[in-house]
Amino acid sequence: MKIFLIPQKASALVFDMDNTLYTHDEYIRFQIESPIKRLAEKRGISFDEMKDAVAAYRKKHAEENRGAQLSLGNIFKSFGVSMEETIRWREELYRPELFLRRDRELRKALLRLSARFSLGLYTNNPVQVAGKTLACLGVEDCFPVIVGLDTCLVSKPSELSLRKTVELLGADAGSCISVGDRYDIDLALPLELGMGGILVDGVSDVYRLPSIFEDAGFCL
């Protein structure tokens, strides 16, 4: 975990979902590889060729942008897949129920946090996939606000969808903290807009957040 900033006036937490609210390498890999497989079928090439082309595009972008990472949705856009199509593919392909189980420790941590903060989920998955994922984890009632890929039809990082999340939480940027596992996707823009930021290595870091906030002077 790396804490970048916890503003004392924080009243809302904006959570990333994948690799933040759960840690499951196989499911993360499935979420990357299954749409690449579909794109390969669409272009009439092999999965390995498509995977190599995506990796090469990712590498070139990072080299030209001081190492910055791209979301898969934005990579797919440059391969001619519209955001609407990406959303449809993910809704059809992703089956969180095959990989994820209820997480009582996560639920306990989120309930403690929700006593003090408004909780929002801000994800590059469609809202429908987010709902199914939260239900698998047993925390679907912990997030009154969900902003997904289909809310504004843009992929994170995006000022448009980030500001939408903040607005739905009834907060302002300076009183929100972004919590996520990828600096370039989840933290860089929020920090630039004056939000707080916490980089996590996975869900075990989310379990620790209540005590982190208590240590920072918040009463939960």
Ligand SMILES: [Mg+2]
């Ligand atoms: Mg993530």
